[in-house]
Amino acid sequence: MPTMSEDRRVRRTRRALHEALIELVLEKGYERISVREILDRADVVRSTFYAHYQDKDALLFSCFEDMLGELRAAVSTLSPADTARPAELLYEHAYQHRTVYRALCGRQGGNLVTQHLQRMVGQVLTEHLAGPLAESGSGLPVDLVVAHYTETTLGLLGWWVNHDFCHGPAWLAGAWQTLALPGLRAVLDGQFQPNR
Amino acid sequence: MPTMSEDRRVRRTRRALHEALIELVLEKGYERISVREILDRADVVRSTFYAHYQDKDALLFSCFEDMLGELRAAVSTLSPADTARPAELLYEHAYQHRTVYRALCGRQGGNLVTQHLQRMVGQVLTEHLAGPLAESGSGLPVDLVVAHYTETTLGLLGWWVNHDFCHGPAWLAGAWQTLALPGLRAVLDGQFQPNR
DNA sequence: CTGATATCGAACAGCTTGTTCGAGTATGGT
């Protein structure tokens, strides 16, 4: 009765589906994939698929939920003081899981992943930035700054992914510090003056 | 034989389809709309639709092609010197066409529009930035900087749209100058030093 | 070995997308 160990078959099925999905995303883009194609490639039958996932989307999410947990844990242990560290962590994480990120965050990845990542990163960052931002007395709303931070960070990530991870994570972090950090510094120092 | 004036009927059809599409995007998001719904709402028949447009996507593009031309013309007359002006122009343009931008660039807008806008803005900006950037001697690739510029600018636009255009275009341009401009200044002054 | 459980395979209804074609009708040019 206790500690039910997981059936080998379901693991096999999950693996096959995940791999098939990632392959197909790289080949033709997420939006243009049909469930039938995934099933054919993974050698899994319709009914089995719908016993596990509600959707094509559900499969996509489950596809990087594991990794996401990893990243989430790493970021949540950071001190709110270091503004640049979350971005660095993200880039290192992406570099370690290149294959998946290539499919999910690349040109072919579709809206869903971007939005998902953005929500998640945004959530974590809100805590980091809310305090310092309130003190700074800048007129900018917190969520605007957070949105800007995440979009900037994920934007550079997207470029990197689409250029096949040339240059290593440290280089990208350097670019981030040049392009993105100054703006954040400016707003955290309260240098914003509304024109109206 | 010369100067064939356009049939009223096709204009009526186009208008109806455009309006129906925008309404539906605002209600349920572009991805979840079916052609049938658009046709029902616009009181247009299947065969007529496919006589005009190849796709749901084609309709979407045609939906803001007119406005896009306007913007493109305005931006292309700018002097490459002023880094901040293109963003300002974009925000003013968006403010004038709030309804359409709300549908196209908002949460509900779908990938296509974002990518389209990004390509277009990116194309224009490449010319503006290529020269100054080459002189600056920064190690950063032009297309990375351009991508960053467009994503930043469109990102703020997205936030604005999703917050129902609170604050007027000048305010948003101010936020842009605080958040986005410093990074661009930094890279144009050659302050990037690759860590590896 | 045995009972529990996951997969298979096939069939199903309901919805899509694009295409075709002829018959009716509004339109613009003269």
Added chain:
DNA sequence: ACCATACTCGAACAAGCTGTTCGATATCAG
């Protein structure tokens, strides 16, 4: 005012996809 043109309509079509159901079959954990 008229007529040829060009557009819309309506209906029907094939082909594809999604999500569900169910009994038979196989594989698994203990």
